[in-house]
Amino acid sequence: MSSTTLIRTQGLTKVYQMGDFEVHALRGIDLSIEQGEFIAIMGASGSGKTTYMNLLGCLDRPTAGSYELDGIAVHEMSSEKLTKVRNEKIGYVFQSFYLLPRTTALENVELPLLYTRNMGHKERISQAMEALDVVGIKDRARHFPNQLSGGQQQRVAIARAIVNNPVFLLADEPTGNLDTRTSVEVMALFQKLHAQGMTVILVTHEHDISRYANRIITFRDGLIISDKPNPQPRNAAEDLKTMPELDLDR
Amino acid sequence: MSIIGIIKIALKSLARNKTRTFLTMLGVIIGVAAVITMLAIGEGAKKIVEDQINSMGTNVIMVSSNFMSQQSNVRQAQGSGNLLEVEDVEAVKDDIDGVLYASPILNTWGRLKYENQNWRGGVMGVDVDYFNIRNMTAEQGELFYPSDVENSSKVCVIGKTIADNLFGDVDPVGKIMRIRNIPFIVKGVLKAKGENVMGMDQDDIVLVPHTTALTRLIGHRWRFMTIIVSAESKERIQMVQQDILELLQNRHRGTTSESFVVNTQTDIADTASSVSNTMTILLASIAGISLLVGGIGIMNIMLVSVTERIKEIGIRMAVGAHKRDVLLQFVIEAVTISILGGLVGIFLGWAATSVVGKTMHWNVAITPFSILISVTFSCVIGIFFGWYPAKKAANLNLIDALRYE
Numbered sequence: 195m196s197s198t199t200l201i202r203t204q205g206l207t208k209v210y211q212m213g214d215f216e217v218h219a220l221r222g223i224d225l226s227i228e229q230g231e232f233i234a235i236m237g238a239s240g241s242g243k244t245t246y247m248n249l250l251g252c253l254d255r256p257t258a259g260s261y262e263l264d265g266i267a268v269h270e271m272s273s274e275k276l277t278k279v280r281n282e283k284i285g286y287v288f289q290s291f292y293l294l295p296r297t298t299a300l301e302n303v304e305l306p307l308l309y310t311r312n313m314g315h316k317e318r319i320s321q322a323m324e325a326l327d328v329v330g331i332k333d334r335a336r337h338f339p340n341q342l343s344g345g346q347q348q349r350v351a352i353a354r355a356i357v358n359n360p361v362f363l364l365a366d367e368p369t370g371n372l373d374t375r376t377s378v379e380v381m382a383l384f385q386k387l388h389a390q391g392m393t394v395i396l397v398t399h400e401h402d403i404s405r406y407a408n409r410i411i412t413f414r415d416g417l418i419i420s421d422k423p424n425p426q427p428r429n430a431a432e433d434l435k436t437m438p439e440l441d442l443d444r
Numbered sequence: 445m446s447i448i449g450i451i452k453i454a455l456k457s458l459a460r461n462k463t464r465t466f467l468t469m470l471g472v473i474i475g476v477a478a479v480i481t482m483l484a485i486g487e488g489a490k491k492i493v494e495d496q497i498n499s500m501g502t503n504v505i506m507v508s509s510n511f512m513s514q515q516s517n518v519r520q521a522q523g524s525g526n527l528l529e530v531e532d533v534e535a536v537k538d539d540i541d542g543v544l545y546a547s548p549i550l551n552t553w554g555r556l557k558y559e560n561q562n563w564r565g566g567v568m569g570v571d572v573d574y575f576n577i578r579n580m581t582a583e584q585g586e587l588f589y590p591s592d593v594e595n596s597s598k599v600c601v602i603g604k605t606i607a608d609n610l611f612g613d614v615d616p617v618g619k620i621m622r623i624r625n626i627p628f629i630v631k632g633v634l635k636a637k638g639e640n641v642m643g644m645d646q647d648d649i650v651l652v653p654h655t656t657a658l659t660r661l662i663g664h665r666w667r668f669m670t671i672i673v674s675a676e677s678k679e680r681i682q683m684v685q686q687d688i689l690e691l692l693q694n695r696h697r698g699t700t701s702e703s704f705v706v707n708t709q710t711d712i713a714d715t716a717s718s719v720s721n722t723m724t725i726l727l728a729s730i731a732g733i734s735l736l737v738g739g740i741g742i743m744n745i746m747l748v749s750v751t752e753r754i755k756e757i758g759i760r761m762a763v764g765a766h767k768r769d770v771l772l773q774f775v776i777e778a779v780t781i782s783i784l785g786g787l788v789g790i791f792l793g794w795a796a797t798s799v800v801g802k803t804m805h806w807n808v809a810i811t812p813f814s815i816l817i818s819v820t821f822s823c824v825i826g827i828f829f830g831w832y833p834a835k836k837a838a839n840l841n842l843i844d845a846l847r848y849e
């Protein structure tokens with residue numbers, strides 16, 4: 195895999211103003227991420243992981259510092275342009291799924307495509323179905339979120355994240371609301387996407403989960419305190435074979 | 445993103461949230477339907493009052509004694525006091541310019557009988573002029589003649605209600621009807637007039653020559669006479685009224701202008717129209733309240749769903765929706781609800797109005813004004829409360845919108 199720099203942040207800082215009180219969520223993060231990496235970000239609660247993910251996802255703006263994505267200075271972009279970047283380059287997976295209620299799995303996955311350049315109805319559906327196929331729940335396309343298990347909902351969310359062929363995936367505690375086996379299943383899915391060339395950045399609290407990544411970064415008090423490669427990541431698909439089949443839905 | 449695409453998203457979102465869509469629409473529907481119905485009823489009532497005023501006759505002046513004044517307390521010889529007499533009617537007719545017709549009215553009540561059918565009803569003694577003043581014509585048979593008045597003939601003309609109730613299928617013309625057991629020949633049946641301003645049946649009436657009424661039914665001692673006069677034109681009503689008052693004072697010694705009461709059709713019309721205006725205002729207030737209640741309904745539904753909507757906006761914007769896409773979507777949703785609700789409301793208002801019109805035999809009319817005002821108001825509320833949370837959410841920080849609780 196050729197190593198091109200996908201993400202570079204320098205002195206990235208975020209300060210939240212709470213009345214007279216300032217919260218220094220990030221105190222200057224210098225980090226480069228190559229294309230095709232699988233990164234796990236760890237750290238205690240309140241150490242700034244989510245804040246950093248939000249900045250990487252262009253969901254929020256830094257107080258100071260620079261952020262280059264694909265060689266483009268994202269921190270200087272207008273919000274119009276940022277919207278386009280979010281739509282075309284970034285896929286998000288959130289801890290609490292954030293699916294639209296009363297909306298089928300298929301329609302949820304279609305959502306990013308609705309806001310892309312003109313795309314025909316047929317093409318949109320076939321692309322969304324393809325994404326659902328990748329995450330393995332094509333057969334639940336017509337189900338509503340409340341008819342799906344947590345693991346299935348997270349799969350729908352992942353399908354939505356990958357449907358527009360983004361440059362990288364951001365996942366903030368994607369397994370936080372799932373049981374052990376389902377978590378490993380979701381990790382197997384991320385590993386599969388990674389194997390196909392996708393860059394994946396995920397935040398987790400669990401060491402077991404971080405072991406599936408190729409690089410583990412640890413935050414503390416808004417700073418990176420360790421950044422280590424994980425030369426021998428565990429294989430989630432292999433692990434699943436040794437795990438008891440607890441839930442019968444998949 | 446294209447406007448067509450956004451419209452599609454908006455319609456899908458409405459279809460998805462059926463309960464919310466329906467409840468919001470209900471607010472618009474109730475508001476619009478209520479305003480249209482209320483204003484239509486108000487308009488209808490006004491029209492009816494106008495028709496009834498016109499059915500009183502043309503340029504009518506009514507004169508009667510004022511029993512609140514002192515003179516009436518004492519029984520007086522003829523030619524004094526304020527008790528009106530048949531001779532006063534003659535004088536009004538002969539001596540005052542601008543009087544077209546004049547007739548005495550002597551009111552009494554009595555049991556009416558035809559064969560074994562009974563009815564109680566009002567009996568009026570009048571001159572033939574009365575028919576002209578009140579635009580009365582015979583539907584069957586004929587009216588009575590001046591000669592009948594001169595001869596105190598025992599003849600009568602009856603209203604439709606009496607014809608129906610007393611005679612049923614029998615043709616009353618030429619039959620003998622008993623009024624207080626005195627036989628009268630029915631000469632004709634009057635053309636129906638319906639109810640008057642006070643809701644009284646104007647067809648429940650028997651007209652007899654005033655001479656006959658006086659001698660056979662009332663007796664001179666108990667007479668209380670009203671004079672009904674028709675002026676030549678609307679403009680002369682005022683003047684004729686003055687002249688009548690003067691003439692009566694001259695003819696009745698010791699009376700003042702206070703001794704007689706003169707009412708003109710204009711007075712009555714004014715009173716009636718002010719009453720019907722009050723009613724319209726009342727109905728409009730009820731309608732306004734319904735509109736307000738509808739508006740509050742819309743507001744509540746929209747505000748309750750704000751949390752969910754803000755989250756939705758957060759999600760949409762995170763995956764690539766522009767602020768204006770989302771705002772437009774919400775406005776289109778609100779406009780759709782308002783327009784559909786408005787149409788249903790107009791239809792419902794029209795239906796309710798027709799039902800009221802049919803059951804009450806009113807000529808109710810939907811005015812364009814009522815449609816305009818109700819639809820405008822509902823749309824403004826609907827759109828504002830559809831747009832406001834969207835605006836609020838779109839201005840939120842994206843992260844805050846996503847996390848909104």
Ligand SMILES: Nc1ncnc2c1ncn2[C@@H]1O[C@H](COP(=O)(O)OP(=O)(O)OP(=O)(O)O)[C@@H](O)[C@H]1O
Pocket residue numbers: 210211212217218219237238239240241242243244245246
């Ligand atoms: N919107 C905000 N306003 C003010 N302070 C905030 C805001 N969001 C986060 N913070 C603060 O910034 C710091 C970093 O928060 P962040 O959510 O990034 O932590 P985290 O590492 O994701 O924690 P966790 O593991 O609990 O999710 C915390 O002290 C938090 O209280």
Ligand SMILES: [Mg+2]
Pocket residue numbers: 243244245366
């Ligand atoms: Mg977090």
